[in-house]
Amino acid sequence: MDNAIRSLIFRLETIGDVTADDRAALASIPLRIASVPKGGEIVADGEMSTSCCLVVDGYIYRSKMRPDGKRQIFSLHPPGDIPDLHSLHLPRMDHNLAAMSDCTVARLAHADVKAVIEERPRLGSLLWRDTLIDAAAFRAWMLMLGAAEALERMAHLFCEAYTRASMAGLNEGNTFRLPLTQTDLSDILGISLVHANRTLQDLRSRGLMDFDQQVVTIIHWDHLRALAQFDPSYLHYLDSRVGRIDPAKM
Secondary structure (H helix, E strand, O other): OOHHHHHHHHHHHOOOOOOHHHHHHHHOOOOEEEEEOOOOEEEOOOOEOOEEEEEEEOOEEEEEEOOOOOEEEEEEEOOOOOOOHHHHOOOEOOOEEEEOOOEEEEEEEHHHHHHHHHHOHHHHHHHHHHHHHHHHHHHHHHHHHHHOOHHHHHHHHHHHHHHHHHHOOOOEOOEEEOOOOHHHHHHHHOOOHHHHHHHHHHHHHOOOEEEEOOEEEEOOHHHHHHHHOOOHHHHOOOOOOOOOOOHHHO
C-alpha cells in the first residue's frame, strides 16, 4: 500500500472504524505525488480546484492575505490530513494552502474521490466526519483568537499541535517536530513578532514546554493544558486508537 494512503488511513482510524474494504477502496484512488518546498503554494485563494490535497510528509498551512499583505494563518496540517476535502463541493478556494516545511503531498482527483464515496457511502460518512472535525478545530481556534490573551493562545496552539501530532503518529514520547518560525507563530496568534517572542519565552520560563530547533518538548502537560484551558474533545479522536496523547500517562 502506498505510504500516502497509509498516512490517510492512520488518520481516519483515530476518528472512526476503517474496514479492510475501506482500505482497499482508498488504495484504489489514483495519486499524483508532488514535492513542495517550504513556502511553496499548493492551492491559491480563488483557484478552481479539481483535486484534493493529502499531506504525506511535512506540514502545510491554511491562510488568507489582507489587501495590505498581512497574513493570517488559520490552521496547521500534519501527514494524513486532507485540508481541502471540502473542495469536493466548494471547488473555488477561498483561502491559500501552502507548505510550512519542505513537504510531500498527494493529489486525489475529485472525480476519483466521488466515485469511491458513491460506491462506499460509509467511507464517505467517515470523510465527512473528518471535515466536520476540521471545522470544529477552526471554531475552537477562532474562540482563542477572539477571547484569550496571547499566552493562553500560544499554550493552546502547542497543546493542539501535540495532540494532532499524536493522532498522526508523529510524537516521540513528549516531543514532536513542529516546523514553525517565530514569524509563523506571530501570524498564527495574530500578534507582533516581538510579542510572539516574549510570549514563547514566558512559556519557557514557566517550565511548561520548550521549543528549540523546530522541536517541541512538553515538560508539564497538565499545567500547560490548564493554562490553555485546552479541552481536546473538539478533535473527536477515539481514545482506543490514540494511546499517547497525554505525556502524564506515559
